[in-house]
Amino acid sequence: MVYHESVLLHESIDLLGITPGGVYVDATFGGGGHSKLILEKTGEKGRLFAFDQDEDAKRNIEQQAFSSHSGFTFVPSNFRHLKRQLRAEGVRVGTVNGILADLGVSSHQLDTAERGFSYRFEAALDMRMSRLDGETAADLLNTRSVDELQRIFSELGELRNSKTLAYAVVQERERKRFRTTGDLLELCTKNLLGERMRYFSQAFQALRMEVNDELGALEDFMKDALEMLAPGGRLAVITFHSLEDRMVKNYMKAGNVKGEPDQDFYGNITKPWELVTKKPVEASQLETKQNARSRSAKLRVAAKRTINDKR
Numbered sequence: 001m002v003y004h005e006s007v008l009l010h011e012s013i014d015l016l017g018i019t020p021g022g023v024y025v026d027a028t029f030g031g032g033g034h035s036k037l038i039l040e041k042t043g044e045k046g047r048l049f050a051f052d053q054d055e056d057a058k059r060n061i062e063q064q065a066f067s068s069h070s071g072f073t074f075v076p077s078n079f080r081h082l083k084r085q086l087r088a089e090g091v092r093v094g095t096v097n098g099i100l101a102d103l104g105v106s107s108h109q110l111d112t113a114e115r116g117f118s119y120r121f122e123a124a125l126d127m128r129m130s131r132l133d134g135e136t137a138a139d140l141l142n143t144r145s146v147d148e149l150q151r152i153f154s155e156l157g158e159l160r161n162s163k164t165l166a167y168a169v170v171q172e173r174e175r176k177r178f179r180t181t182g183d184l185l186e187l188c189t190k191n192l193l194g195e196r197m198r199y200f201s202q203a204f205q206a207l208r209m210e211v212n213d214e215l216g217a218l219e220d221f222m223k224d225a226l227e228m229l230a231p232g233g234r235l236a237v238i239t240f241h242s243l244e245d246r247m248v249k250n251y252m253k254a255g256n257v258k259g260e261p262d263q264d265f266y267g268n269i270t271k272p273w274e275l276v277t278k279k280p281v282e283a284s285q286l287e288t289k290q291n292a293r294s295r296s297a298k299l300r301v302a303a304k305r306t307i308n309d310k311r
């Protein structure tokens with residue numbers, strides 16, 4: 001089975017503006033599709049640091065393209081520690097030429113039943129991308145307050161009956177603790193609103209995003225990316241959720257995820273990024289036909305301003 005089919009592959013790598021012999025980061029290695037193209041473009045003298053927090057992704061570094069390239073390094077870490085990890089690898093702040101993040105889960109993660117990411121399979125309700133530590137989705141359902149659960153279902157899942165579902169979780173767990181994907185599916189079925197599959201995938205997505213603190217990690221990552229990039233270096237981010245896209249858009253516009261104008265010591269508005277894409281790039285008709293997952297993908301790219309750039 002294919003580990004993952006890369007989304008917006010050529011669009012993202014073209015817009016990263018890769019130069020031979022540069023230093024690059026793929027923050028979300030997965031099946032290595034984007035990484036492979038980065039290495040092809042930057043050539044033998046280039047360097048690539050590929051992050052992934054999922055131990056399963058590591059097996060893909062055995063492919064020839066990676067094992068035979070002396071400038072390739074796999075970093076088994078959450079990308080929220082980008083700066084710390086790169087510095088540990090001897091990369092200096094302000095020297096990276098391009099950073100890519102292709103957010104979310106890989107097809108491999110969704111298709112591996114025992115990971116508990118998908119409502120299609122009966123399995124323990126886990127959903128951790130890194131299984132080394134942290135709360136599982138079942139833990140979360142068994143312990144969070146009704147308000148917390150409502151926030152998760154509403155903000156991350158965009159479920160219109162988030163309050164009803166949150167109360168139903170709390171009521172159900174008094175009877176029986178949540179353990180499996182089937183337990184959650186049963187609850188969703190009883191509280192269904194709107195189209196069935198859509199409801200299930202939104203509820204599962206909400207829990208996955210919370211379990212892995214995906215929004216928190218994205219914010220930390222973008223801050224580190226700005227520091228690590230060289231002036232003119234580019235950041236490319238592919239998102240699959242409107243909240244993530246808004247965070248990326250705001251960060252590239254204003255230098256913070258809220259999009260509020262930042263000021264320097266003298267009261268001048270600071271803009272650390274030059275937009276490379278004014279509007280998000282979306283998948284072509286052909287790609288969306290071939291790969292359904294690409295339908296919700298949005299790619300934004302920005303370059304770190306040099307000191308002499310006009311504000």
Ligand SMILES: C[S@@+](CC[C@H](N)C(=O)[O-])C[C@H]1O[C@@H](n2cnc3c(N)ncnc32)[C@H](O)[C@@H]1O
Pocket residue numbers: 004005006007027028029030031032033034035051052053054057077078079080102103104105106129217
């Ligand atoms: C959509 S896939 C990337 C696919 C890859 N671009 C390719 O072409 O095969 C996302 C990958 O990023 C990893 N990932 C997601 N969030 C992460 C994080 N905060 N830190 C490190 N890896 C993360 C997941 O484990 C998954 O393997």
